[in-house]
Amino acid sequence: MDGDVLALRGISKTFGAVAALTDVDLDVAPGEVVAVVGDNGAGKSTLVKILAGVHPPDAGTITFGSGRVVISGPADAHRLGIATVFQDLALCENLDVVGNLFLGREPRGLRLDEVAMEVRSWELLGRLSANIPSVRVPVAALSGGQRQTVAIARSLLADPRVVLLDEPTAALGVAQTAEVLNLIRRLRDRGLGVIMVSHNMADVKAVADRVAVLRLGRNNGVFAAGEVTQEDIIAAITGAADNAAPGRTASASGPAEPPSGRTASARAGTESPPGRTASARDDREPRRAEEGSRP
Amino acid sequence: MDGDVLALRGISKTFGAVAALTDVDLDVAPGEVVAVVGDNGAGKSTLVKILAGVHPPDAGTITFGSGRVVISGPADAHRLGIATVFQDLALCENLDVVGNLFLGREPRGLRLDEVAMEVRSWELLGRLSANIPSVRVPVAALSGGQRQTVAIARSLLADPRVVLLDEPTAALGVAQTAEVLNLIRRLRDRGLGVIMVSHNMADVKAVADRVAVLRLGRNNGVFAAGEVTQEDIIAAITGAADNAAPGRTASASGPAEPPSGRTASARAGTESPPGRTASARDDREPRRAEEGSRP
Amino acid sequence: MTELRTRPAPAPPPGGLRAAARTTLDRVRGGDLGVLPVVAGLAVIWTVFQSLNPIFLSSTNLVNLTLESASVGVISLGVVCVLLVGQIDLSVGSISGLSAAVMAVLYVDRGLPAVVAVPAAVLLGCVIGWVYGQIFNRFGVPSFVITLAGLLGLLGVHLWLLGPKGAVNLPFDSGLVRFAQLAFVPPWLSYTLVVVAAAGLFASGHAHARARRAASLPAVSTRWLLARSVLLLAGLGAAVHYLNRTRGVGWMFVLFLALVLALHYVLSRTRYGRAVYAVGGNAEAARRAGIDVRRVYTSAFVLGTTLAAVGGVLAAARLAAVNQSSGGGDVNLNAIAAAVIGGTSLFGGRGTAFAALLGVLVIQSISSGLTLLNLDSSFRFMVTGAVLLLAVGVDSVARRSRASHGRA
């Protein structure tokens, strides 16, 4: 895939006995919004963190622009022009809004130009329809949505080439969500690559060009957003469409018709707690429930 | 409103110079799901926290069942049978999933019955279609959605009379969301009162019986979910329908037609940062932007 | 994975030793090393000192080491409790000195029996912790400051109490002093205790595994449990045998071990212990879960000060005297450092009762190893610092690999 701003090949990452990502590929072209979707714990945030330099990958290669890169820390990612909104926001609660927005990107100089920074903060927050009483309160005093707005505003400060958004609208109100979706479209129009993780199919359909599905830490299909139905995506997410991903054997035994179809089976499961979670999967390193070790 | 399990009257709460809630009323009947909606920073979480005993209200009365109560701490709320899922989840990251689920509600006895607790944990999590590799990993190692599932499962442990859910599905996948909505319906059917805070209109429409709108910390209308359109609710949230709430003068000057209508005006705002945020509101104690105090 | 949990198939019990070994290996690869790194650090210290002076690992010297560890170890155990809830107690040294003074004054000067004097001293410790808790909960003064004030104020009370005498001898033939200096577990009993410990470990593990299997949860195999118990039996047995070649295992050390085990039980198996970790990990979350956070704080302070008082009494009994410098010097720093070296976090929520045991063994091993080298004080200090850093460095490097595996 030539012309990609970002291309991942064979990315793997394990945390102890949990294989969070196995052999994942992903491509983003300039001016493209790629939605990464998947069930809870599918490895979406892990993927974002690897790109942002938070975790080093255990295996796999990352190509950025024209060359292979090693992202060994967040500073590397920033240097490459990758801006990230983390799912857990990663704000410093003891700093005020301005402090958080400009953290690590304060204008150089002997003395911080607080006035310019404050003006720019209002501007950025205004662009996102933010609803913040003052930019001089510590972030600890903000509501969940207000914090998320701050985190998103942060990512716009530098002049990124790729923006990673991990569930950026989860805590946002209706107006703010619309604003962020607009923003994503504007970023795309400016030729940036955007990766957006989301559980909200409506949001995905609204802005994504392509939809990459992760399932149990593996690729489970990439769809062109315009050509796929919401049901297909959901099927890929929940595993009913496992065969949509080449090289995977269908391993799911539960019904996959969301939402109500799964309820019964889930409840049935409560009668007999699982042995080892991974015992039914034979095509990947098992994610084993740890031995019943007592703390 | 007779027969309410929970009735709030005139609840107010200020944080320093910020009036988070002003004179808010809310009623929940048994077997009723009340959705609380509002913009970011509208005071929804503050309301939930007051009911959960996290913050004491500055003014107002709470009636629970047949009598007035004073909820002076979370323990009081638990005693009354109020279970809460907080927006920030309030989990102990150093404890494992079982530890968090049973925190403060461990079965009595000289020795914790870890086996029974683990069995019950799998059962609860199974009910929510949770996707958790092991219940013996510290919560710090879980993904955002996995944590939220844990927090929701927590609230089902005791036998609550009222359940407060602050954006319970924000981080959940499609299947888990459906499961939680199902769960809410089941709780309602068992005669519990449920208060659900959400930004997701689809979720609200799916389960709520009534929709209470907060705006700028004040009531801005209560709607029967069956009789109101999504647009009406959004109008009430964003303030375009201020006149829907008695006693309020329309103070909003921006266009309120979401989502794209707000964009232009929001961007217009960036050209001139605001003076004091509250200067345009004359019907409530002003939320003043603090003086430009430097840290 | 829902589809997995829905399978009604019961979990097959993992297959014996090999599976257990694999689990253990998995854990090590995953960075979950438990106390192993500290033990490795300890091994480094022991090797170094043994090579410098072969008396270091002699039975006599190890008996000394156990006895010297007991009093600071007990104090450190209290510090672990306080650190676990994210607070600190700088006054454990002063409390230990004060309680020793109270005990001595009651026992020697007033002539009260030990069964009155000792509980009175311990009770005093208890009351001090309660007062700390009240001040902390009511006024929100940082525990650093409260206990700093305690450090100074209680030292004053201690001096005032000893007052004109300055120092009090505990008679060498009193039961208290004999307990601390000359009371050793008879060999037959020491071996019996080892067997009981191993059997207890097996029994509790087995019962737990059976319960898990009954609930169709995965459980460790009986063979692994057996192997573990045999390992414990062999290790403890050898250690006891070696100590028994001279004086044997001191009752004071047994008391310390018993306290460690008791605290371990409380912290890991009871509601209260869960609450302690929760408060240390996230006090606000614990409060929202309905835990009476204030009571947990108070109880942690009380545990800290009470154990400090017990440690003070033991130290006095071992020295057979109480004077103005009792509980002074580096008792404070050693007790806190032992807890930290053993892996307790200063930020709360992380650590176990075994931290006190391992930490105090590290500190006392260094100290004991140095007494056998005839060094100037200046070099003595330098070597202490260097060895400490080395021992904890081993631990930290191992833990760091653990953190990089995502288990901070």
Place this chain on the structure above:
Amino acid sequence: MTELRTRPAPAPPPGGLRAAARTTLDRVRGGDLGVLPVVAGLAVIWTVFQSLNPIFLSSTNLVNLTLESASVGVISLGVVCVLLVGQIDLSVGSISGLSAAVMAVLYVDRGLPAVVAVPAAVLLGCVIGWVYGQIFNRFGVPSFVITLAGLLGLLGVHLWLLGPKGAVNLPFDSGLVRFAQLAFVPPWLSYTLVVVAAAGLFASGHAHARARRAASLPAVSTRWLLARSVLLLAGLGAAVHYLNRTRGVGWMFVLFLALVLALHYVLSRTRYGRAVYAVGGNAEAARRAGIDVRRVYTSAFVLGTTLAAVGGVLAAARLAAVNQSSGGGDVNLNAIAAAVIGGTSLFGGRGTAFAALLGVLVIQSISSGLTLLNLDSSFRFMVTGAVLLLAVGVDSVARRSRASHGRA
């Protein structure tokens, strides 16, 4: 509120003194009391001691107080830096002693000029901090343990350096000793400095307010700025006048104040300061923001040890001697306690440079007040503890009300 921010109307400048007063009142109601509570605690101490002995607030004694505060104050300033990033330095006392010893050996024994000896001693402090930083960053050993090892190891080096001599006198007529003991700011210059400070406060505030108004941000009124500066002028002027009635303001104290102001500037107005707070508040978030967290840690350790070295040199100069106990005793505890008492959090991310100033004034006031009361050591310790608790209690109660207003 979007609709509000979209209004293009420029912010009306708030109306003069009354508005400013209201803002201040709002803040107080909102619990944002700044340093007021510590100052109140200090006032309590001063009142108590003055009523017990009228010499306490005499000009002579206050001059003594300022001079005695300087060396521990400088060390405490370094501790603030380390605490701000959420770490601790237990070795500041040892470092101050070692740097004093190095300085004395170079200056007196080797006969090097002070301009060589003093920088060499300070550089040594710097290097020690760098080593701490490397060990911390590379091996992840907790700073408590690293600096505990430093506390011991550096004490060893200190003793070894002084060797059999034990103590070194600094000549009384050396510039260093004269600076610390006899150098006072001439009255005219002291008043000039006060005026410059007040004018500077006004000028910087005015420039800032103008810039804000130019950017249509709300700004404080000129009248309020003027009032603030006049208040400072009057307060400082009165203090300086009172001190000038006897010896005046010591240059050493001026140096301390200058360091406080410099550090305040660095912490509150520079990128570096922002990074320090960020790392202390949430190191992982700071890392993700691209801040080189390791460098921040190292720099904080270096600041801590360097300032400790400077403090040690000042203490030696004031005492005109260096001995084995230089930097020992309660230097360590006092320096850390001063930072905490002044409001620096042990958990990182909270505190200002002024914490060191206020905290050390509290501690030295108690100490100085007690020397004026003719007490036995035992009562002296008790009173110290009680007064400390009282002074910090005032602060904590005020802050608690602040936390209950939602600004923890």
Place this chain on the structure above:
Amino acid sequence: EPPGGGGGPGAGAKVAFLMPDIASTRYELYDAPLFKARMKRLCPSCEVLYQNADADAAKQQQQADSMIAQGVKVIVIDPVDSAAAATIVRAARAQNIPIIAYDRPIPAVRADYYVSFDNERIGALIAGSLVDRLRETKAEGGVLIVNGSPTDAAAGLIKKGVHSAVDPSGFEVLAEYDTPGWQPSKAQEWVSGQIAKFPGRIAGVVAANDGTGGGAIAAFKAANVKVPPVSGNDAELAAVQRIVAGDQYNTISKPIRIVAEAAADVAHGFLRGERPPARATLFDTPSQLFTPTVVTRENVAKELLGPGGPLKAGQVCTAPYKAACDALGIR
């Protein structure tokens, strides 16, 4: 000094009495009360301001400054650090306040007077007495030396004295230890280690004070080994009890009463504007030096428990020591 009103010359004056530490009990226990009592007799309206520096030279400087601020007329100082005390002498000089060095000299700067026994001499005495005892009993083996705190100047002087007696004695120094903070428990731990290292070879222990001596004795008791002769210093009650019981070999009785009262006399002389006569000159300072006495089981009754002695038989002969007292004929 202008002659004061009603109470004679110097009436109503303040006298500073600055002591170095509380590691040794004597300052609070004997020196300060005895000095105060004597001053009270000599000058009823005078006030003695007692301060203890807790082994911190900087704190002692602060205390001296504050005394000067309070307008004391004479300063009696037992310096924490002889070198550092020079600053204090100078500060006092600048205000024309006479300064009396007490117990420890201030060699660097001339004080106005020096009243003391000398710590180096004490070290020589305790070690010499112990060595004599070892020769007497034809003991085999070597000695351990337990010094005082490595950061205490006085401990350094004692150490020097001890070596002056032990080194030429022919008894090997098996090992030597500077006890951090004079802590008995540290001494105990160290001696325990030496017992393991030199089994049966320890003929005696020279301990620099009674506390560390007690620690050494406890170490032998705990190792279930016969306690060899152990020295001490300070004659604190607990040590006297151990001597009576035969656990400790010797200690030093300093004639603190005499020294304290001599200091008070000199101070009073300065208050009256006199220049008290010198009995000797040390470090260029007019001095009065007193010799301490070694106390062993033989002379304990006479030196310490006699009429006017610092201790009463009743204090020493508590229940556990009754039998031992009786054996020595103490009642």
